[in-house]
Amino acid sequence: QRYAIDPDKIRRELGWQPETSFEDGIVRTIEWYLTHQEWVTQVTSGDYQHYYERMYGGR
Incomplete structure (x- = not known):
């Protein structure tokens, strides 16, 4: 199925x-x-995700 923006x-x-x-x-x-x-490279390496988990994990 194809989706197009209207x-x-x-x-x-x-x-x-x-x-x-x-x-x-x-x-x-x-x-x-x-x-x-x-x-x-930085945002796809997984380090970026770890940063967000560290900074915002308990919210």
Whole structure:
């Protein structure tokens, strides 16, 4: 099953318009991840999860 975003409701009710096209946004997102590989490694290593458990675990 395929899911697609339908922005009609948010446009109609809030007058929202995207500032970036999907195509440009996906390219910019990929470029960001490629230039921030150290951050990606840190947040996917498990250390990030341990930090959150340590800081917010009992809440």
